[in-house]
Amino acid sequence: MREPIGRIEVSGLTKHFGGVAAVDDVSFVVEPGSVTGFLGPNGAGKTTTLRMVLGLVRPDQGRATIGGTLYTDLATPIELVGAALESTGFHPGRTGLDHLRIYTAAAALPRSRASEVLELVDLSHASNRKVGGYSLGMRQRLALATALLGDPAVLILDEPANGLDPEGIVWLRRFLRDYAAGGRSVLVSSHVLTEMQQLVDRVVILHRGHVVQQATLADLTQTHGNLESAFFDLTASQEPLS
Template identity: 80%
Template sequence: MARIEVSGLTKHFGGVTAVDDVSFAVEPGSVTGFLGPNGAGKTTTLRMLLALVRPDGGGATIGGIEYADLAAPLEAVGAALESTGFHPGRTGLDHLRAYTAAAALPSSRAAAVLDLVGLGHARGRRVGGYSLGMRQRLALATALLGDPAALILDEPANGLDPQGIVWLRRFLTEYADAGRSVLVSSHVLTEMQQLVDRVIIVHRGRLVQQATLAELADAHGDLETAFFNLATEQEPRP
C-alpha cells in the first residue's frame, strides 16, 4: 500500500504563486479526483509530487517516502502526466522495453502491460502511427510497468473513444479495489462523477475542498454543481 500525502506544497514562478500551501492525502483503496480549472496549479502540484519541479515550500511523500528517495520508484508509483514524448520511430513494444531495461525490470513486462491496456495488437506498430487514444494507453502501460502501489494520471481519458473511457473507468476502479492508491487529474467533471470516490478541488493555486463524492452530493447535489459553487466562492468580489 502507498498512501500519497501532500503537505503545504508551495511554488512560485517569478511573481506568480502557482501553488499556495496545498495539503491533501490519497488513501489506498480509493480513486481520488484532482480537479480545478486551467491554471489552478494541478499539474505543478503533480510535478512537485514526482520530483520534477522543486517546491519552494512543503513536501510530498508516497508511502511515507519522498519520490527522490524511493529505492524502486516504478514499483512504488506509476505516473502518466502526458501522452507525448514517445520516439515516433519506435514500436510500442520497443518503447516499453527501453524502460524495463533502464529500471532492471523483466523485459516480459513490456508485452504484459501492452496486453493489459489493450494494445497487444499494436505492439509492432511504430508509435508515430498511433492515434491520441493509443498514445494515452501507451502512457498508462508505461506507468504500469513496475506494478506500482500508486498511480498518478493527468487527463488519462483525453483522446479515448467512449468504449475506451468505459474500459479506463473499470480498470482504475479495479486497480484501487486491490488496495492501491489512484490520483486522477481531470477537468471532465461528468467522467469524474462516475469514476472517483473522493475529490480534491483546487482553485487559483489553493485547496478549496477535500471530500468524498457522497459528501459533495449531500451538500451540492452533484460534482459539477459543487465544482462551480466552490470555484465561485474563491473569485474576488467586485
C-alpha cells in the same frame, strides 16, 4: 507507526514562478484503496502540484511523500509509483513494444513485462506498429502501460481519458476502479467532470493555487447534487487573488 505503502500525503506545498504563487499551501491525502479526483480550472496549479509530488519541480515550501518517503528518496520508484502526466514524448519511429522494452531494460524489469502491460491496456494488437501512427487514444494507453511497468502501488495520471472514445473511457473507468479495489492508490487529474462523477471516491478541488474543498464524492453530491454543480459552486465562490 509506519505509513501505508501507497499513501500520498501532500503538506503545505507552495511554489512561486516569477513572483506569482502557482501553488499556495496545498495539503491533501490520498489513501490506498481509493480513486481520488484532482480537479480545478485551467491554471489552478494541478500539474505543478503533481510535478512536485513526483520530484520534477522543487517546492518553495512544504513536502509530498509516498508511503512516508519523498519520491526522490525512493530506492526503486518505478515499483511504487507509476505516473503519466502526458501522452507525448514517444519516439515516432519506435514500436509500442520497443518503447516499453527500453524502460524494462533501464529498470531491470523482466523483458516479458512489456508485453504484459500492453495486454493490460488492450494495446497488444498494435504492439509492433510505430508510435508515430498511433491515435491520441492509443498514445494514452501506451502512457498508461509505461506507468504500469513496475506494478506500482500508486498511479498518478493527468487527463488519462483525453483522446479516448466512449468505449475506451468506460474501459479506463473500470480499469482504474479495479486497480484501486486491489488496495492501491489512484490520483487522477481531469477536466471531464461527468466522468469523474462515475470514477472517483474522493475529490480534491484546486482553485487559484488553493485547495477549496476535499471530501468524499458522496458528501459533495449530498450537498451540491452532483460533482459538476459542486465544482462550479466552489470555484465561482472564491475571491480573486490580489
